Amino acid sequence: MALFTNLTFYVFPARTSARAYKIRRKVYETNGAVVLSTLDPKTSPKPTHIIVDSDWLAQPERVRGSGLGHSEVWAEQNGDVPIVCDTWVLECMAQNKILDVGPFLLRATEQKNAETESDSETESDSEPERKPQKKLEQKQLHGKEPEQKITDPAHIYDTALEGVRTGSAKEEESPNAAALQGLKRLQEHYNSLDDRWRALGYTRAISVLSRETTPIRTFQEARALPGIGASLARKIVELAAGHTVDPPLVSALDTVEIKANEERAALAQIHGVGPATARKWHAAGIHTLADVRSRLWDQLTPAQQIGLDHVEDFAARIPREEVEQHWTIIREAVHAVDPSAEALCMGSFRRGSAMCGDVDIVITRAEATAADLRRVVARVLVKLFESGYLVASLSGPMPGVDGPGEYDFGDDGDDGDDESELSDESDDGKEEDNDDEGKKGFSQFLDEYSKATSSTDFSSIPPAKRLKLSPSRTTETSSPGTRAAAACTTANSSPSRGATSPSQPCGSQQSSPASSSNLFSPRISNFAGSKKPIAHKQKYRLPRLWMGAGVLPEGSQGLESGQPPRWRRIDIIMVPWAERGAAMLHYTGSGLFNRSMRIVAMQRGYHLSNKGLYRAIVPKGRKSSGVKVRLCIPEQLVEATDEYKIFEILGLPYRPPNERSK
DNA sequence: CGGCAGCGCAC
DNA sequence: GTGCGC
DNA sequence: GCCG
Numbered sequence: 182m183a184l185f186t187n188l189t190f191y192v193f194p195a196r197t198s199a200r201a202y203k204i205r206r207k208v209y210e211t212n213g214a215v216v217l218s219t220l221d222p223k224t225s226p227k228p229t230h231i232i233v234d235s236d237w238l239a240q241p242e243r244v245r246g247s248g249l250g251h252s253e254v255w256a257e258q259n260g261d262v263p264i265v266c267d268t269w270v271l272e273c274m275a276q277n278k279i280l281d282v283g284p285f286l287l288r289a290t291e292q293k294n295a296e297t298e299s300d301s302e303t304e305s306d307s308e309p310e311r312k313p314q315k316k317l318e319q320k321q322l323h324g325k326e327p328e329q330k331i332t333d334p335a336h337i338y339d340t341a342l343e344g345v346r347t348g349s350a351k352e353e354e355s356p357n358a359a360a361l362q363g364l365k366r367l368q369e370h371y372n373s374l375d376d377r378w379r380a381l382g383y384t385r386a387i388s389v390l391s392r393e394t395t396p397i398r399t400f401q402e403a404r405a406l407p408g409i410g411a412s413l414a415r416k417i418v419e420l421a422a423g424h425t426v427d428p429p430l431v432s433a434l435d436t437v438e439i440k441a442n443e444e445r446a447a448l449a450q451i452h453g454v455g456p457a458t459a460r461k462w463h464a465a466g467i468h469t470l471a472d473v474r475s476r477l478w479d480q481l482t483p484a485q486q487i488g489l490d491h492v493e494d495f496a497a498r499i500p501r502e503e504v505e506q507h508w509t510i511i512r513e514a515v516h517a518v519d520p521s522a523e524a525l526c527m528g529s530f531r532r533g534s535a536m537c538g539d540v541d542i543v544i545t546r547a548e549a550t551a552a553d554l555r556r557v558v559a560r561v562l563v564k565l566f567e568s569g570y571l572v573a574s575l576s577g578p579m580p581g582v583d584g585p586g587e588y589d590f591g592d593d594g595d596d597g598d599d600e601s602e603l604s605d606e607s608d609d610g611k612e613e614d615n616d617d618e619g620k621k622g623f624s625q626f627l628d629e630y631s632k633a634t635s636s637t638d639f640s641s642i643p644p645a646k647r648l649k650l651s652p653s654r655t656t657e658t659s660s661p662g663t664r665a666a667a668a669c670t671t672a673n674s675s676p677s678r679g680a681t682s683p684s685q686p687c688g689s690q691q692s693s694p695a696s697s698s699n700l701f702s703p704r705i706s707n708f709a710g711s712k713k714p715i716a717h718k719q720k721y722r723l724p725r726l727w728m729g730a731g732v733l734p735e736g737s738q739g740l741e742s743g744q745p746p747r748w749r750r751i752d753i754i755m756v757p758w759a760e761r762g763a764a765m766l767h768y769t770g771s772g773l774f775n776r777s778m779r780i781v782a783m784q785r786g787y788h789l790s791n792k793g794l795y796r797a798i799v800p801k802g803r804k805s806s807g808v809k810v811r812l813c814i815p816e817q818l819v820e821a822t823d824e825y826k827i828f829e830i831l832g833l834p835y836r837p838p839n840e841r842s843k
Numbered sequence: 844c845g846g847c848a849g850c851g852c853a854c
Numbered sequence: 855g856t857g858c859g860c
Numbered sequence: 861g862c863c864g
Contacts, residue, residue: 376861383861385861482853541860726859772860776847
């Protein structure tokens with residue numbers, strides 16, 4: 182029985198096009214809903230739900246007078262038909278069950294006159310205490326006033342998934358702050374030594390301890406915590422007692438080595454530089470970011486160059502409210518390209534954190550395969566680069582931006598591994614009754630779209646104004662290395678917030694490419710490996726996980742005074758419809774949570790990844806002749822679409838996102 | 844003592 | 855195959 | 861580092 186059998190929806194026309202409306206109705210119908218085309222009580226049955234698109238919610242001023250009022254009136258007259266955000270439908274499909282509509286209900290609140298203010302003001306700003314409002318008002322359906330403000334879809338999504346964010350607000354208050362600080366330092370230390378397992382031990386200990394609300398002062402108290410053994414317990418007690426981490430604990434390490442480790446850790450802050458590279462560099466006398474810039478610049482991979490230019494940006498945490506803004510920009514671009522596609526914000530945002538490390542967006546669409554999504558996202562990326570929002574790609578060149586070349590859209594079908602049985606053969610089934618949105622139809626749609634907008638056709642895209650290469654990297658283009666850099670980034674602004682750059686003023690970077698070669702001793706010059714110039718291949722294939730950077734338009738970011746907006750790490754993940762549950766699980770994290778869940782899966786004879794839960798063929802993590810058995814035989818897929826069911830099958834109690842910190 | 848998640852990408 | 859980041 |  183289909184999910185929505187016995188339900189009747191009226192879908193409020195939304196988004197940009199009639200096409201979008203049509204597609205969404207199809208999706209709902211495919212899942213068993215009856216979808217009404219009119220709300221007229223005389224001619225239609227009464228719907229069980231009125232579905233409103235989340236895009237409308239983001240723009241309350243558009244809602245006014247748009248006809249939604251009509252729905253409201255209708256609902257009022259007919260009692261209790263809930264008006265819900267379409268994320269409700271999404272979540273129902275994701276969990277394959279009908280969820281309580283409560284958290285997804287539209288709420289009418291006193292309106293602020295939106296017209297008078299420039300809308301640079303975000304909703305969350307204008308409504309500081311939205312928290313109390315999150316409690317459901319039972320009669321919220323009936324707007325008392327003709328005009329209304331609707332809560333931000335992000336919040337709805339948020340509350341819907343996990344109840345409100347939890348104690349993320351203030352965490353500096355940990356009663357074990359002193360110990361935590363010391364442990365963090367040691368964790369970094371071992372990380373930079375590439376003693377990853379030891380570092381992992383510390384990571385887990387920190388995770389456990391940071392969640393502790395009572396002070397841990399004795400050995401026994403510490404020892405009792407899971408993941409804390411004798412050694413850590415001793416350190417925790419010492420640290421809590423006020424000892425510094427240096428003398429007693431790290432006595433084995435002289436201060437020189439401590440310093441070296443800190444330097445290595447700093448180097449590994451660069452995106453694309455891990456412990457191995459940091460160690461190698463450090464051993465070769467490259468000790469600071471400035472050293473890297475001045476002596477290694479043209480040997481860095483393109484991604485590393487961006488990483489170096491923006492170490493500080495990328496290390497900075499992102500306020501939840503800003504993440505919402507990024508999400509909105511991306512979501513709207515996705516909808517503009519393909520109205521039936523979804524953009525969901527995952528990562529720590531979904532877990533409810535007040536501060537996030539990056540922006541993780543999962544793109545999916547009913548029945549879509551990886552190839553379908555690649556086509557969509559390729560266009561989304563170009564749009565966003567053009568608009569100036571996206572400023573760099575860390576996972577490869579951007580055609581039309583970085584130079585000639587086109588994407589391999591995978592239109593031609595054989596997309597290699599991506600197309601698992603799961604997703605593909607549904608093409609003739611459901612996708613077909615998505616009328617014109619079958620494979621061919623969709624391509625057509627894109628073609629039309631390209632023509633209409635003339636902005637998504639790669640062959641005709643002029644490099645965006647904002648994206649001209651920074652002088653520092655184009656002036657010396659004769660060098661192969663710099664060409665490679667150009668292939669990847671599109672720096673449009675000063676590469677770093679120079680003044681705050683650790684040891685060297687920002688201006689220095691301009692001289693680096695030119696002068697660096699002179700500074701090399703031959704011995705060092707090969708350390709980053711040689712980089713061949715990227716002769717652009719004809720075709721690029723978009724990776725399923727695209728990594729890059731985006732920046733909010735000036736003024737939209739409540740940043741103090743004149744500070745230039747920070748570049749933020751953006752991940753865009755293309756998730757085949759059939760894998761959405763496993764993917765949401767994976768990309769919601771946290772990392773530690775994933776790992777422990779996968780250990781459980783393994784112990785119970787399963788194999789869990791971002792692609793699904795499988796029945797394991799090789800029991801446990803057995804090794805064969807010292808090398809881990811690589812499972813190349815197709816395992817039996819158990820579950821991939823339903824996050825909730827994965828917990829169930831593993832015999833684990835479901836944990837909402839905000840309880841997945843560990 | 845061995846294991847500590849599992850994946851795909853750039854190089 | 856290694857290194858890296860998710 | 862911790863665990864079994």
